[in-house]
Amino acid sequence: MASDPRANLKPLSLHVPEPKFRPGDVVDFADIEVPPAGAGRRPDVAEDAATFPELAYGLVRVLDGEARAVGPWDPRLSPDRLRRMLRAMALTRAYDERMFRAQRQGKTSFYMKSTGEEAVAVAAAFALDRDDMCFPSYRQQGLLIARDWDMVDMMNQVYSNRGDRLEGKQLPIMYSTKEGSFFSISGNLATQYPQAVGWAMASAAKGDTRIAATWTGEGSTAEGDFHSACTFASVYRAPVILNVVNNQWAISSFSGFAGAEATTFAARAIGYGIAGLRVDGNDALAVYAATSWAAERARTNAGPTLIEHFTYRTEGHSTSDDPTQYRSAGEPTAWPLGDPIGRLKDHLIQLGEWDEERQAAMDLDLAEKVRAAQKEAEKNGVLGHGLHQPLDTLFEGVYEEMPWHLREQQQMMLDEEEASGRPWARK
Numbered sequence: 001m002a003s004d005p006r007a008n009l010k011p012l013s014l015h016v017p018e019p020k021f022r023p024g025d026v027v028d029f030a031d032i033e034v035p036p037a038g039a040g041r042r043p044d045v046a047e048d049a050a051t052f053p054e055l056a057y058g059l060v061r062v063l064d065g066e067a068r069a070v071g072p073w074d075p076r077l078s079p080d081r082l083r084r085m086l087r088a089m090a091l092t093r094a095y096d097e098r099m100f101r102a103q104r105q106g107k108t109s110f111y112m113k114s115t116g117e118e119a120v121a122v123a124a125a126f127a128l129d130r131d132d133m134c135f136p137s138y139r140q141q142g143l144l145i146a147r148d149w150d151m152v153d154m155m156n157q158v159y160s161n162r163g164d165r166l167e168g169k170q171l172p173i174m175y176s177t178k179e180g181s182f183f184s185i186s187g188n189l190a191t192q193y194p195q196a197v198g199w200a201m202a203s204a205a206k207g208d209t210r211i212a213a214t215w216t217g218e219g220s221t222a223e224g225d226f227h228s229a230c231t232f233a234s235v236y237r238a239p240v241i242l243n244v245v246n247n248q249w250a251i252s253s254f255s256g257f258a259g260a261e262a263t264t265f266a267a268r269a270i271g272y273g274i275a276g277l278r279v280d281g282n283d284a285l286a287v288y289a290a291t292s293w294a295a296e297r298a299r300t301n302a303g304p305t306l307i308e309h310f311t312y313r314t315e316g317h318s319t320s321d322d323p324t325q326y327r328s329a330g331e332p333t334a335w336p337l338g339d340p341i342g343r344l345k346d347h348l349i350q351l352g353e354w355d356e357e358r359q360a361a362m363d364l365d366l367a368e369k370v371r372a373a374q375k376e377a378e379k380n381g382v383l384g385h386g387l388h389q390p391l392d393t394l395f396e397g398v399y400e401e402m403p404w405h406l407r408e409q410q411q412m413m414l415d416e417e418e419a420s421g422r423p424w425a426r427k
């Protein structure tokens with residue numbers, strides 16, 4: 001009998017990633033490599049992506065340990081612009097705080113904070129043009145806030161109330177505004193990626209000058225949509241910025257399940273021949289610099305850029321989550337890249353353009369603004385307290401021409417309501 005040539009091999013096995021810290025563990029992030037600010041070159045925007053693969057493995061950082069802006073990526077923004085950026089980030093945090101509490105008070109069913117990730121959205125909005133088209137995930141409310149979008153309008157959506165432009169048809173926080181160049185947020189992860197690339201291709205096909213930018217969480221890069229979007233973006237050199245927000249967690253799954261143990265998320269770009277930048281996502285100046293570099297590259301037909309924003313999700317995934325069940329409570333404070341708002345504030349103070357007193361006064365003023373907006377929005381009602389939309393709108397707004405079977409169902413519902421004798425609001 002012939003002997004089995006594999007008899008001496010160990011049986012095959014799989015590697016199952018495991019996060020470094022679990023509840024109760026002492027956190028030590030010493031193995032996270034944080035290169036000094038200012039290290040790493042800034043290539044010309046027209047340079048071939050193949051010539052700077054190192055930027056997909058490093059970390060573009062501008063703000064150093066003393067809160068000074070250093071190195072070739074320093075965007076050299078005026079103090080006034082820095083203060084406006086700081087304000088938009090602080091306003092985003094104040095908004096999140098208030099809406100989170102509104103959920104806990106039973107005024108809405110769901111909320112998602114972006115705490116610790118404010119720079120990712122706000123600094124990008126400052127670097128993009130107002131009419132560049134954004135295809136966000138659910139954690140970039142900072143884009144709308146940085147674009148000065150009406151906060152009452154945002155709250156109306158969160159409350160699904162009479163003022164909700166989406167007529168209660170979307171989950172709270174899934175905003176949509178064409179006038180704000182902010183595409184409808186989708187609950188189905190990563191769908192915005194191919195949509196952004198398609199929109200960018202259409203913009204180019206029409207000879208327009210607007211570009212697209214999209215954001216996804218690192219966990220969602222495991223979706224097929226992420227990869228097909230990268231292929232299309234690469235092949236046609238679509239004028240698009242592909243942002244991956246690596247906040248270390250995808251609800252209770254750590255980034256290792258999306259491939260973080262093997263390589264960086266920015267390095268995904270290399271396989272597609274796309275420019276890849278890995279950026280300190282808690283450094284607003286680095287996010288601004290990388291985004292404006294990528295925007296110029298896209299706008300001059302030099303191709304797409306994939307930007308990994310290395311950051312940390314300081315709070316729970318959403319109001320439905322309890323992170324104490326799966327990660328160490330020590331992680332947020334041990335995070336080596338600090339807090340994005342604190343770092344930009346310190347930079348302005350270091351420049352002699354700001355102080356703690358002004359910061360405190362601004363925070364008070366913003367909290368008051370958010371409170372006033374909330375009061376205004378609540379005049380239109382809150383979720384779960386009454387029927388805010390006429391019942392027949394339930395079927396509208398999806399098709400330009402309502403198909404016959406929906407018309408039939410709508411009529412059936414209205415007839416049943418009529419017969420039930422219950423009062424309801426017709427348009």
Ligand SMILES: Cc1ncc(C[n+]2csc(CCOP(=O)(O)OP(=O)(O)O)c2C)c(N)n1
Binds near residue numbers: 139217218317
């Ligand atoms: C296609 C799909 N799969 C799963 C889910 C459930 N889900 C919602 S958010 C989420 C985690 C996403 O994590 P990540 O992409 O890292 O984004 P983050 O929440 O960290 O911003 C999951 C699994 C979903 N909404 N859609």
Ligand SMILES: [Mg+2]
Binds near residue numbers: 217218219246249250
């Ligand atoms: Mg994540």
